[in-house]
Structures are given as structure tokens and as C-alpha cells.
Amino acid sequence: MRAYPYPRLTGPVTARVTAVRLRGPGDAREQLDSRRYSVVEQVVALGKAERDDWQSARLALTATVPVREIETKGHWSDIAVVAVLTEGTTNARTVARLEPGAEGGRDWTGEIELDRDSHLDRASLAVHVVATVGGIAGRIIASTEQEWMIDVVSEAPLRDRQLDVNTVSFARGAEWLRSFRDAPWIVDTSGRMPTVRLNSDFEGLVALVDGPGSKVESLVSEVLRAQMCADVWTAVFHTAIGDLEIEDDGTPLLPPDWRGAVLREMLPDIVPGRSVEDALREVHTRRTGEGGWTDLQPRIQYAAARRADVPKALATTVRDIERLDQETHA
Numbered sequence: 001m002r003a004y005p006y007p008r009l010t011g012p013v014t015a016r017v018t019a020v021r022l023r024g025p026g027d028a029r030e031q032l033d034s035r036r037y038s039v040v041e042q043v044v045a046l047g048k049a050e051r052d053d054w055q056s057a058r059l060a061l062t063a064t065v066p067v068r069e070i071e072t073k074g075h076w077s078d079i080a081v082v083a084v085l086t087e088g089t090t091n092a093r094t095v096a097r098l099e100p101g102a103e104g105g106r107d108w109t110g111e112i113e114l115d116r117d118s119h120l121d122r123a124s125l126a127v128h129v130v131a132t133v134g135g136i137a138g139r140i141i142a143s144t145e146q147e148w149m150i151d152v153v154s155e156a157p158l159r160d161r162q163l164d165v166n167t168v169s170f171a172r173g174a175e176w177l178r179s180f181r182d183a184p185w186i187v188d189t190s191g192r193m194p195t196v197r198l199n200s201d202f203e204g205l206v207a208l209v210d211g212p213g214s215k216v217e218s219l220v221s222e223v224l225r226a227q228m229c230a231d232v233w234t235a236v237f238h239t240a241i242g243d244l245e246i247e248d249d250g251t252p253l254l255p256p257d258w259r260g261a262v263l264r265e266m267l268p269d270i271v272p273g274r275s276v277e278d279a280l281r282e283v284h285t286r287r288t289g290e291g292g293w294t295d296l297q298p299r300i301q302y303a304a305a306r307r308a309d310v311p312k313a314l315a316t317t318v319r320d321i322e323r324l325d326q327e328t329h330a
Contacts, residue, residue, distance in 0.1 A: 006133045007075040009142035011066025012256035015083070015127040016264060017044055017148060018062050022054035032057070035229060035309055038157035039261035040194060040236060042148045048155035057114045059150070063098055063127040064254075064264075065142065067106045076131035076141055081108040085150065087123040098127070114150055123150040145256060165196040165228075167206055185228060187235035194236050196228060215324060219317045229308035230301075236262050237300060241283055252284040269303035270296060 016039050020032035030050055037044040046057060063081055070076055085094040098110035114123060125148035133139045149159060168174075170181040177197065180186050184205050186197045200206055208221050209228075240259035244252040254260040254276070264276055271279035286293045305311065 006136075006139055007073070007141070009066055009069055009129060011069045011142075013063065013065050013127060013129055013142045013144050014254075014256055014260055014264075015061060015063040015125075015144045015148065016042075016261050017059050017125075019060040020044060020046075021058045021060075022046075022049055022051060023056045023058065024051050024053050025055070029058075030054075033309065034307065035226075036157060039265050040232075040258045041157055041159045042146060042258070042261070043154075043157040043159050044148065044150045045154045045157040046150070046152045055116050057116070057150075058111050059114065059125070060111050061096075061098065061109065061125075061127070062264075063108045063144075064106060065108065065129050076133055078132040078137060080130045081127060082130060083110065083112045083125060083127050085112055085114060085123050085125050087119050087121070089120050089122075090118055092118040092123065114152075116152065119150075119152050121151070121153055123152070124148070125150055165198050165209075167198045167200050169201050170197075170199045171201050185231070187232050189235050189239040194232055194239070196232060216321070219320050222313050223310075223317050226308050226310045226313035230304045230310050233262070233266065233304035233307045234300060237266050237304065241287060244280075244284060252280050254280060265307060266300070266303040269306060270299040 017037050020037060022030050022032055024030070032044075032046070032049060036046070036048065044057075044059065046054075049057075061083055063083070065079075065081060070079060081098040081100075083096045083098060085096075086092065092115075094112060094114070096110055096112035098108035101107040101109055112125070127144045128140045129142040130138060131141050133141065151157070165185075168177065170177045170183065170186075177186065181199070181201060184199055184202045186199075188195045188197055198206060198209065208217060209224055236259070240255065240262045243259070244255070246252055254263055263280060267276050267279040267283065268274075271282050274282065282291075283296065285291050286296055
């Protein structure tokens with residue numbers, strides 16, 4: 001553990017990318033599909049963006065700092081929160097200052113821009129809390145534990161650059177999978193990161209998900225992938241909400257890892273019009289038996305479907321099928 005000659009924050013600092021806009025020739029801007037960035041993996045994948053001629057990507061950020069600790073201990077003044085984007089391959093470095101939100105400085109928001117010509121592979125995005133300590137300005141008193149990766153090459157937002165979908169025979173695989181032999185896939189949240197187990201015994205499924213196929217097969221494949229993504233969001237939400245640290249007064253705490261990022265993403269759609277902390281308390285209270293937990297399930301499904309872009313994928317598929325049908329009868 002590194003030692004510092006001045007007091008630092010002990011509470012976690014978390015950051016999440018909330019939106020990505022691509023800028024092309026003529027200052028044309030387009031929103032990046034939300035499936036191209038993952039709050040679980042903390043990766044933005046720009047290798048398969050909606051437009052090939054993009055010149056820069058503007059990332060919207062929200063960082064959360066332990067403001068209660070700052071106010072209580074009083075060691076620090078002139079608090080600032082900055083985002084730093086770096087890539088060792090090109091020695092590129094971009095810094096952007098975030099601004100405090102309405103909730104007493106707990107959430108800080110802002111944007112940082114990635115210039116495509118300045119990056120070749122992967123850039124690291126970190127957030128630092130800077131303050132004046134003991135009369136010395138510009139000291140870093142806390143940083144995000146894990147950096148976001150901004151990948152300008154990969155098509156999928158995966159930190160380890162490997163498939164997060166494992167194809168396995170449910171009938172002949174691990175014993176726990178055998179009871180799901182009729183399921184097309186299962187989301188496994190038992191490991192460090194959630195994984196989709198794709199059932200190779202489900203006839204035609206692997207080829208449909210992985211292969212280009214015909215036009216109709218491609219359309220069905222897009223809907224399947226969106227639904228698979230929605231199942232992942234639902235599973236990781238239940239995993240995150242089911243394993244919370246609780247303070248002495250009964251207040252549930254947001255986890256500092258991917259589970260906290262998942263909850264921050266989904267809670268505004270599950271309990272709309274409330275702060276993340278109030279929404280977390282409401283959902284935790286309902287889950288532990290003091291409210292209508294079952295009444296929240298449609299909201300959870302809705303939030304998962306939105307994050308996976310299921311409505312968009314389904315609407316696009318319906319339109320394209322109608323177009324194909326018209327071409328067939330023309």
C-alpha cells in the first residue's frame with residue numbers, strides 16, 4: 001500500500017460513462033449505441049461505431065465522491081474533481097474538470113473528448129479528487145479504484161478482450177447446468193464478472209447468434225442479442241441488490257465495484273423521481289419484506305430492456321421485416 005504524507009479520503013470514488021456522442025465531418029454528431037459501452041466491464045468500445053468516419057468521441061461522465069467524509073473531517077478545501085484520459089502508446093493526455101451537481105457535491109458531472117487521431121488502441125479514463133491540504137494546493141486525495149477503458153479498436157465492450165458469452169453443452173456440462181438443458185442461455189453471476197452461458201444443445205442457436213446468415217436470420221439475431229443483454233442487466237441487478245453492505249442505522253450502501261455502477265444505471269428507471277440513495281433505500285426495503293417487492297418486477301424488467309435497447313432492436317426488426325415482405329411481393 002502506498003503511503004502519503006497528507007490525509008486522503010478513505011471512501012470510494014466511482015465514475016461511470018453515461019453517454020457517448022461521435023463527431024464526424026461537418027460537425028455532424030451521433031449518439032453511440034448504449035450496448036457499445038458497459039458499466040459492468042467499465043469499457044467503451046468504438047471499433048464498431050454507428051459511423052466509420054467519426055473524428056472524435058465526447059464522453060459524458062458522472063463521478064461520485066464521499067462528500068460526507070469531506071465535510072465531516074475537514075482536512076481538505078478547494079475541492080475539484082477532474083477526469084484524465086491517457087494512452088501510453090501515443091502519449092496522449094486529456095484533462096477535463098467536472099462540476100458538482102445539485103446533491104451537495106456528491107455527484108459531479110462533465111464531458112471529456114477523445115480525438116481519434118491521437119489514439120491507436122486503448123485509452124485509460126480515471127477520475128481524481130484534488131484539494132488543498134495543509135496549505136498546499138493540487139494534492140490528489142482520492143482516485144477511482146478502477147479506470148475505464150476507451151477502446152478505439154474492439155467491437156465489444158470487454159475489458160479482457162475475450163467473449164463474455166461462453167458456449168457450452170448444458171446436457172453434458174457442469175452438473176448445475178443440466179437442470180437448464182431446455183434453456184437457450186443462462187446468466188451466471190457467481191464469478192467476479194457476469195457471464196452468459198449459451199446452450200450449444202439448443203438447435204441452431206449458436207449459428208443464429210454468431211453467424212451473419214440471411215437477412216431474416218440477421219434480424220432475428222439482433223433481437224436475440226438484445227434480449228440476452230436484457231437478461232444480463234436483470235440478473236446483475238438482482239445480484240447487486242441482494243448483496244449490499246448496511247450501515248448501523250439500516251442505510252444500504254452502494255457497492256464501489258460494478259454492482260454499484262449497475263444500481264446507479266437502473267435505479268432511476270425503477271424508482272423514478274428519487275435520488276439514487278433514496279431509490280436504493282426504497283428497493284432494499286421492499287426486497288427485505290417491508291413493501292411490494294413483486295410490484296417492482298415490471299419496473300426492473302423495463303429498466304433492463306431500456307439498457308439493452310430491446311425496444312429499438314424490436315422496432316428496427318419489425319420495420320425491416322415489413323420492408324423485406326414488400327420487396328418479396330413487389
